[in-house]
Amino acid sequence: MSLNGEVADQLRRTMAEWPADPNDNQLNNLMRMIARWRQYRIGQVYQRRHGTIVWGGVFQGMDYVAKATEGALTPRLLGAYEAELHPHLRALANEGLDAVIDVGCAEGYYAVGLARMMPQVTVHAHDIDEKARAACRALADKNGVGDRVVVGGEFTPQDFEAFAGQRVLVMVDAEGAEVDVLQPELSPALGGFNIIVETHDIYREGALATLMGRFSPTHDIIRVDQQFLPFEPPPWFDQLGHLDRLLAVWEWRVVPTPWLVMRPKAG
Amino acid sequence: MNSLNHQIASHLKKVAGEWPAEPDTVSINAALRVMSRWRQFHIVESYLRRHGTIIWGGPFRGMDYVATAAEGALMPRLLGSYEGELHPHLRAFAEEDLEVIIDVGCAEGYYAVGLARLMPQVTVHARDIDEKALQACRALADKNGVGERVIVGGEFQPQDFEAFAGRRGLVMVDAEGAELDVLQPELSPALAGLSLIVETHDIYRAGCLATLQQRFAPTHDIVVVEQQYLPFDPPPWFAQLPHLDRMLAVWEWRVSPTPWLVMRPKAG
Numbered sequence: 001m002s003l004n005g006e007v008a009d010q011l012r013r014t015m016a017e018w019p020a021d022p023n024d025n026q027l028n029n030l031m032r033m034i035a036r037w038r039q040y041r042i043g044q045v046y047q048r049r050h051g052t053i054v055w056g057g058v059f060q061g062m063d064y065v066a067k068a069t070e071g072a073l074t075p076r077l078l079g080a081y082e083a084e085l086h087p088h089l090r091a092l093a094n095e096g097l098d099a100v101i102d103v104g105c106a107e108g109y110y111a112v113g114l115a116r117m118m119p120q121v122t123v124h125a126h127d128i129d130e131k132a133r134a135a136c137r138a139l140a141d142k143n144g145v146g147d148r149v150v151v152g153g154e155f156t157p158q159d160f161e162a163f164a165g166q167r168v169l170v171m172v173d174a175e176g177a178e179v180d181v182l183q184p185e186l187s188p189a190l191g192g193f194n195i196i197v198e199t200h201d202i203y204r205e206g207a208l209a210t211l212m213g214r215f216s217p218t219h220d221i222i223r224v225d226q227q228f229l230p231f232e233p234p235p236w237f238d239q240l241g242h243l244d245r246l247l248a249v250w251e252w253r254v255v256p257t258p259w260l261v262m263r264p265k266a267g
Numbered sequence: 268m269n270s271l272n273h274q275i276a277s278h279l280k281k282v283a284g285e286w287p288a289e290p291d292t293v294s295i296n297a298a299l300r301v302m303s304r305w306r307q308f309h310i311v312e313s314y315l316r317r318h319g320t321i322i323w324g325g326p327f328r329g330m331d332y333v334a335t336a337a338e339g340a341l342m343p344r345l346l347g348s349y350e351g352e353l354h355p356h357l358r359a360f361a362e363e364d365l366e367v368i369i370d371v372g373c374a375e376g377y378y379a380v381g382l383a384r385l386m387p388q389v390t391v392h393a394r395d396i397d398e399k400a401l402q403a404c405r406a407l408a409d410k411n412g413v414g415e416r417v418i419v420g421g422e423f424q425p426q427d428f429e430a431f432a433g434r435r436g437l438v439m440v441d442a443e444g445a446e447l448d449v450l451q452p453e454l455s456p457a458l459a460g461l462s463l464i465v466e467t468h469d470i471y472r473a474g475c476l477a478t479l480q481q482r483f484a485p486t487h488d489i490v491v492v493e494q495q496y497l498p499f500d501p502p503p504w505f506a507q508l509p510h511l512d513r514m515l516a517v518w519e520w521r522v523s524p525t526p527w528l529v530m531r532p533k534a535g
Contacts, residue, residue, distance in 0.1 A: 005289035011298070012283050021273040024309065030279075031302040035511060038299055041292065080496075225506040226513065228348070231496035238493045242521040243303060245494065246514040253510040 007037045035247055042240075042248045043074040054079045055234055058086050058093075059113035063142050069107045069132055072252045076109055080249040083229045085196060088222075088261045089117070092194060097121050098166040101193075103155045103181050104174040108136035114169075115145040122148050126155040157186035164189035171196050176203030184214050191218040195262040202255045211260055219262035226256055275305045303515055310508075310516045311342045322347045323502055326357050327381035331410050337375045337400055340520045344377055348517045351497040353464060356490075356529050360462065361385050366435045369461075370394065371423045371449050372442040376404035382439075383413040390416050394423040425454035432457035439464050444471030452482050459486040463530040470523050479528055487530035494524055 001009070014030050046055075047066060054062045057079025064077055075081040100123040102111040111125035123145075125136050133151045140149035157180075160170070170193050172178045178197050184190050195215070199208040212221055237245060282298055283290075315334060322330045325347025332345060343349040368391045370379045379393035391413075393404050401419050408417035425448075428438070438461050440446045446465050452458050463483070467476040480489055505513060 002289050004292060004295060007295060008283065008286055008288070008290050011279075015276065015280050015283065018276055020276070021270050022276050023272065027272060027275060027302065027305065031299070031306060032511060034295065034299045034302065038296060226510060228497070228499035228501065228513070228517070230498050233496065238524055241523055242494065242519050243300065245496070246518055249496070250514050251510050255509060256506055258506075
């Protein structure tokens with residue numbers, strides 16, 4: 001069956017189970033399903049024109065993947081993905097780092113992107129999922145940074161100590177496990193590291209507040225919420241309908257997952 | 268049962284029931300647009316509960332707008348993100364001490380009244396062929412205390428520009444293709460001295476954009492303004508919305524691009 005056939009089938013089956021007056025969640029879930037279909041179509045057009053090369057943003061020129069292991073692919077290919085972090089990543093790149101520790105690296109969008117962006121850095125990319133690790137290794141090799149991307153499994157708080165004294169950026173996107181990974185009392189070295197963490201109160205209630213409490217003694221903390229940001233898409237985007245332009249940069253988040261950008265306090 | 272959700276569900280079931288096993292992309296996309304409008308309507312309701320009909324941001328910030336738009340998307344207008352591509356141009360015109368604005372295709376007066384508020388010295392001539400739109404525009408002007416500077420009228424002819432010859436004027440045209448009929452420099456010599464912002468609709472009149480560029484190239488400096496991803500500061504409660512709702516809130520419903528021409532009389 002074609003993709004359109006599958007979507008139509010799913011739509012009919014979903015609606016067959018609805019009452020006459022479906023609630024907002026039922027309608028919204030169906031809308032999200034069709035919106036994903038539309039984004040996938042836009043992604044297909046993108047790949048016909050640009051292959052898997054990232055168009056813009058901080059990872060411009062990276063050779064990414066045709067299928068993401070999780071999350072929205074099209075905004076990553078465009079380079080609009082999580083643009084709220086771009087100024088912070090650029091600032092860290094300008095300062096010069098020795099190491100990046102990426103906890104929850106998935107197929108390596110950040111791990112490989114940051115290795116390309118920061119040519120002097122070694123990236124330690126960790127994920128509990130073996131498939132993700134294999135994908136991350138492959139992505140690093142494809143982009144010629146395999147020698148600087150060290151891929152590993154589960155990361156425990158004690159593992160930070162091996163990096164004590166280095167100039168380090170820790171990136172954590174771990175679906176709630178950020179509360180387990182980032183425990184300063186188990187990892188004294190964290191006091192000297194830069195940290196960007198995506199917080200998931202949806203999976204772990206109070207994750208954002210807990211992390212702010214834990215790091216406020218040692219770090220200056222900026223909370224970064226989702227924003228409407230400027231973006232320069234490929235020229236053919238001029239020809240798209242407005243809804244397609246918006247769906248192209250849709251990042252699938254059901255609820256906000258604010259980031260904390262935490263810098264060690266001076267002195 | 269007559270709730271909005273029921274209506275949407277019935278519509279979708281009917282539409283999907285008529286699809287072949289493998290419907291084409293246009294058909295599925297039409298269903299998506301219906302659902303997206305439903306969702307945007309819900310976001311409008313949230314907005315109205317919090318802010319009433321007061322516009323949040325952009326150059327028309329603070330304008331008391333309407334709870335139902337005569338046409339087009341209401342939510343981005345209430346937010347003030349609507350057609351943000353034009354904002355820098357409108358702000359630039361606001362600095363130029365204009366005397367008059369001619370708004371052809373004013374609908375319920377988003378631009379006519381917004382510009383009257385933005386430029387306190389200006390008289391706005393707001394035209395529309397639809398009598399309901401004219402009433403709505405008058406009401407909007409009165410509600411915003413600019414009724415004495417917004418003169419509402421019906422169909423606008425090319426010859427009507429001549430009354431504004433020699434004035435410092437801005438012409439705004441959003442006329443679903445009729446921009447080709449309204450803007451004919453050979454019938455309207457006064458146009459050579461007026462600035463214009465025109466939304467072009469090749470979708471209704473093939474070649475519209477190119478034709479207007481040709482007509483005005485001898486007399487005007489022309490900037491083509493395409494749709495853009497622009498920064499925007501929404502109300503704080505937007506931080507709590509799912510990402511798709513944020514996207515849909517600023518969706519302007521355009522099915523295909525309608526680039527604007529911003530045209531200024533050549534110096535000298």
